[in-house]
Amino acid sequence: MNPTLLLVLVVMVVGWGAFFVWRSRVQKSGGFAALARAHLNQRFGLSGDEQVSAAWNATTVPKLSTGEKVARAVGAAASVVGLGFEYVGRPLGVACTTKNRVLILDREDGVIRAYGPEQRPRFAATGKKGTQRASQTQVGFDAGAIMMLELPGIDALEIDLPEQAVSVLVGWSKGAEVAGLAGPYPAKGAI
Numbered sequence: 130m131n132p133t134l135l136l137v138l139v140v141m142v143v144g145w146g147a148f149f150v151w152r153s154r155v156q157k158s159g160g161f162a163a164l165a166r167a168h169l170n171q172r173f174g175l176s177g178d179e180q181v182s183a184a185w186n187a188t189t190v191p192k193l194s195t196g197e198k199v200a201r202a203v204g205a206a207a208s209v210v211g212l213g214f215e216y217v218g219r220p221l222g223v224a225c226t227t228k229n230r231v232l233i234l235d236r237e238d239g240v241i242r243a244y245g246p247e248q249r250p251r252f253a254a255t256g257k258k259g260t261q262r263a264s265q266t267q268v269g270f271d272a273g274a275i276m277m278l279e280l281p282g283i284d285a286l287e288i289d290l291p292e293q294a295v296s297v298l299v300g301w302s303k304g305a306e307v308a309g310l311a312g313p314y315p316a317k318g319a320i
Contacts, residue, residue, distance in 0.1 A: 187290035189218030222320035225307035
């Protein structure tokens with residue numbers, strides 16, 4: 130038997146064995162959702178009896194000046210030849226908790242802002258389509274949506290996040306509960 134072929138077979142067998150050992154450990158610890166939820170609890174600084182009940186990745190929509198809008202249009206046209214650029218917003222993580230709070234994590238500077246259950250900012254659906262995101266539960270993409278976050282004393286902020294989060298956050302800002310949600314939980318490392 131060729132030594133190279135034998136080495137390839139041994140590496141494949143060891144790799145598959147390691148995968149099945151890892152998968153069985155994940156299943157014993159509660160599954161992928163439990164691992165993702167534990168990571169999110171740590172990422173949002175939660176401990177004790179407060180846990181993440183649902184979470185989403187989001188991005189702020191930058192407010193562009195007239196010059197920046199022109200530069201963005203030129204960048205979009207230049208992207209055809211591979212030289213384009215685009216203004217992007219700040220990456221955020223949005224989480225609902227079992228104590229009926231909403232947490233917003235600015236992933237660039239690590240600041241977590243907590244709202245609720247009494248003090249609730251206003252989340253409003255804008256009806257604008259957001260960017261598509263790769264689906265974690267099926268093959269394909271999940272639709273995105275733009276929503277407005279209105280905080281007292283601060284300019285309104287547009288946020289691009291998965292479409293399924295819009296109804297949850299709008300309902301919460303009007304008094305609905307988010308404590309009983311059971312996901313979604315982005316994969317570990319996504320937020």
